[in-house]
Amino acid sequence: MTEWLHPGLVFILGAFLIPVLKGRWKKAYLLLLPLVALLDLSLMSEGTFWSFPLSDYVLTFGSVDKLSLVFAYVFVIASFCMTLYALHVKEDGQHVAAFLYVGSALGVVFAGDLFSLYLFWEIMAWASLFLIWYRKTKASSEAGFRYILVHLFGGVCLLAGIILHVQNTGTADFRVFDWGLGSGYLASYFILAGFLINAAVPPLHAWLADAYPEATVTGAVFLTAFTTKTAVYVLIRGFPHVELLIWLGAVMAVYGVVYAVLENDARRVLAYALISQGGYMVAGVGIGTELALNGSTAHALCCVLYTALLFMGAGVVLETTGRSKFTELSDLGGLYKFMPLTFWLYMIGAFSISGFPLFSGFVSKTMIVESAAASHLPLVWLMLEGAAIGTFVVAGLKVPYLTWFAETKTKKEQAEEAAEVVKEKEAPKNMLAAMGVTAFLCVFIGVYPQALYGLLPHAVEYVPYAAGHVVGMSQLLLFTFVGFWLLRRMLHGTPTISLDTDWFYRKAGKRFLWFCEKPLLDFADALDRVLKDLTNSFVWFSKNPTAATRIMLLSLAVVVERSFNPTANTQTQTQTQTQTRTRTRYEQDLEELRRLYGEPAHRVAIGTGVLLVLLFFSFYLLIYLTHGVLWV
Amino acid sequence: MKMETKKRQKQLFGILYACLAASVVAELLVPLLSPPLSHEQAHAAFVWQEIPGFSAIYGFVGCILIIVVSKALGHRWLQKEVNYYD
Numbered sequence: 047m048t049e050w051l052h053p054g055l056v057f058i059l060g061a062f063l064i065p066v067l068k069g070r071w072k073k074a075y076l077l078l079l080p081l082v083a084l085l086d087l088s089l090m091s092e093g094t095f096w097s098f099p100l101s102d103y104v105l106t107f108g109s110v111d112k113l114s115l116v117f118a119y120v121f122v123i124a125s126f127c128m129t130l131y132a133l134h135v136k137e138d139g140q141h142v143a144a145f146l147y148v149g150s151a152l153g154v155v156f157a158g159d160l161f162s163l164y165l166f167w168e169i170m171a172w173a174s175l176f177l178i179w180y181r182k183t184k185a186s187s188e189a190g191f192r193y194i195l196v197h198l199f200g201g202v203c204l205l206a207g208i209i210l211h212v213q214n215t216g217t218a219d220f221r222v223f224d225w226g227l228g229s230g231y232l233a234s235y236f237i238l239a240g241f242l243i244n245a246a247v248p249p250l251h252a253w254l255a256d257a258y259p260e261a262t263v264t265g266a267v268f269l270t271a272f273t274t275k276t277a278v279y280v281l282i283r284g285f286p287h288v289e290l291l292i293w294l295g296a297v298m299a300v301y302g303v304v305y306a307v308l309e310n311d312a313r314r315v316l317a318y319a320l321i322s323q324g325g326y327m328v329a330g331v332g333i334g335t336e337l338a339l340n341g342s343t344a345h346a347l348c349c350v351l352y353t354a355l356l357f358m359g360a361g362v363v364l365e366t367t368g369r370s371k372f373t374e375l376s377d378l379g380g381l382y383k384f385m386p387l388t389f390w391l392y393m394i395g396a397f398s399i400s401g402f403p404l405f406s407g408f409v410s411k412t413m414i415v416e417s418a419a420a421s422h423l424p425l426v427w428l429m430l431e432g433a434a435i436g437t438f439v440v441a442g443l444k445v446p447y448l449t450w451f452a453e454t455k456t457k458k459e460q461a462e463e464a465a466e467v468v469k470e471k472e473a474p475k476n477m478l479a480a481m482g483v484t485a486f487l488c489v490f491i492g493v494y495p496q497a498l499y500g501l502l503p504h505a506v507e508y509v510p511y512a513a514g515h516v517v518g519m520s521q522l523l524l525f526t527f528v529g530f531w532l533l534r535r536m537l538h539g540t541p542t543i544s545l546d547t548d549w550f551y552r553k554a555g556k557r558f559l560w561f562c563e564k565p566l567l568d569f570a571d572a573l574d575r576v577l578k579d580l581t582n583s584f585v586w587f588s589k590n591p592t593a594a595t596r597i598m599l600l601s602l603a604v605v606v607e608r609s610f611n612p613t614a615n616t617q618t619q620t621q622t623q624t625q626t627r628t629r630t631r632y633e634q635d636l637e638e639l640r641r642l643y644g645e646p647a648h649r650v651a652i653g654t655g656v657l658l659v660l661l662f663f664s665f666y667l668l669i670y671l672t673h674g675v676l677w678v
Numbered sequence: 679m680k681m682e683t684k685k686r687q688k689q690l691f692g693i694l695y696a697c698l699a700a701s702v703v704a705e706l707l708v709p710l711l712s713p714p715l716s717h718e719q720a721h722a723a724f725v726w727q728e729i730p731g732f733s734a735i736y737g738f739v740g741c742i743l744i745i746v747v748s749k750a751l752g753h754r755w756l757q758k759e760v761n762y763y764d
Contacts, residue, residue: 307748419723435740521733529741542757
């Protein structure tokens with residue numbers, strides 16, 4: 047127990063002390079927790095720790111190997127940068143939610159069995175929800191509801207898969223899952239669906255672009271790192287070399303870029319760029335070679351840092367101006383003059399995500415692209431390279447151009463609006479410091495990739511700075527800029543939203559609700575009426591079964607009489623007269639009976655009932671005394 | 679002020695053109711600069727990698743295609759007014 051301390055526990059237990067502390071102490075404490083976790087990680091050795099037997103299974107909270115360690119390292123380092131970024135936030139709830147979120151993500155990373163994995167998976171979903179809800183707008187509240195519903199669905203898929211898997215194999219250990227076609231692999235299909243929802247793989251991705259841009263300024267920065275990257279981690283561990291993932295990943299990479307071109311909100315563009323980046327990692331997991339898996343791991347780690355940096359930049363703009371839509375930002379006439387430092391720090395993130403040489407994306411993205419070439423996947427290679435172009439266009443050019451430089455009004459109007467809107471020049475110091483640290487890490491990894499490569503699960507032979515790679519990437523990106531410059535006017539924001547697969551639960555969901563409320567409810571009402579009538583008639587019948595039977599028979603006789611002898615004009619006078627007489631007799635009887643039926647029946651006094659019960663008990667007693675028991 | 683901005687823009691474009699040219703020229707120098715590290719790296723994985731300046735062409739054409747196709751998809755189908763879901 048003492049030989050190993052779960053770094054996730056540092057965050058989860060540590061979170062509960064946050065509301066107790068005040069002022070500087072709280073700030074120091076917030077920054078101290080990630081450092082304690084980092085120290086804990088640096089003292090850690092590989093092995094299995096904290097295993098607890100639970101009925102037939104073993105819960106393992108500390109399964110430490112190279113893969114889990116490298117993810118844990120980057121999570122903890124990123125959480126330090128993000129906490130620094132969020133240090134000025136007064137609401138304790140936001141800090142607590144963020145720390146529970148980071149802690150549970152670490153829980154997933156070190157989970158050695160599927161049950162503990164599921165436990166942390168769910169905590170992660172709930173903790174992250176509050177980072178969205180703390181924005182306290184109508185949009186964020188609604189997006190949060192959709193977010194948690196999708197994740198609950200994902201959680202149920204995962205749980206169903208886990209139960210099936212445990213039933214099939216008899217073990218809950220988290221290892222590579224069997225994969226193939228057929229009903230025998232149902233457990234794997236469910237588990238994969240759960241993982242793919244968190245990895246935001248289309249068509250299961252819409253929750254990300256829907257919810258992240260609605261989160262709080264600092265919450266969004268936390269959100270970018272953990273949910274999708276833990277999903278990549280479990281994919282690497284559970285589903286390497288699954289061909290389906292290559293294609294899902296390649297489509298995902300391009301898909302995100304297309305939507306990012308269309309979007310009008312800076313943070314939504316970045317959310318789609320984040321989805322696109324996930325595509326590389328998912329494709330890498332599918333390719334499944336050592337180079338590809340190393341690439342996916344490395345890219346996940348770099349992505350944590352540079353997407354955080356990008357969201358930090360967009361967050362600073364939102365914090366200081368209250369705006370994140372390009373159509374509104376361009377009215378300010380270029381924010382560059384107010385916040386040049388934020389712009390340049392953002393650009394380091396932008397160069398990193400685009401994969402410029404000397405920035406972090408270059409040393410990881412090219413690994414995956416190279417592995418596609420080594421596995422002879424020409425179409426995948428073209429799609430991934432195409433997504434690299436698109437990423438540079440959207441995150442590297444569109445967002446900074448429209449946020450910091452675009453102008454739509456006259457100089458005077460812009461100046462007036464800017465004076466009104468821009469509250470502060472540059473961001474709070476802690477935000478800039480956080481961006482500075484993150485930017486430094488992005489450049490550090492880009493310049494000295496060995497620091498990252500040394501941590502990867504497989505030995506790295508890949509040389510990122512081969513002349514061919516550097517020149518190829520430089521050409522690709524430089525000429526992309528030429529294309530962008532020619533078409534830059536096409537990229538200006540439009541006050542629109544883009545339909546995505548969330549249409550199915552936002553629009554079609556509404557129609558489904560209408561179907562439930564109107565036709566389905568009408569049907570239920572009709573059914574209800576029929577049943578009530580049936581019950582009433584039973585009640586009526588049981589009042590006096592003999593008389594009721596007679597009434598029914600008489601009614602039947604009347605009906606039969608009428609149908610066999612219709613009063614037609616062709617009939618003779620006498621016939622009609624006799625028939626009228628008989629009919630009248632039946633009908634008269636019927637009327638009489640019905641009249642009598644309504645009256646209260648003859649009732650016995652209550653004492654009679656009691657007497658009957660007593661008689662019954664005496665009879666029972668007699669039998670009991672003579673036979674001993676009534677039933678054997 | 680305006681003259682200054684213009685001048686600066688001109689300078690920046692000068693740098694850009696220089697970079698574009700340098701990246702294309704550098705490709706010709708690659709075989710001289712780096713001896714192939716392994717058998718795999720000596721041969722291009724795909725036919726198109728043999729085309730000189732392929733990355734430059736792909737970057738330019740890819741960028742145009744991504745913007746034009748995305749925008750076309752958006753105008754024709756995907757983009758709706760902001761209160762579409764309300």
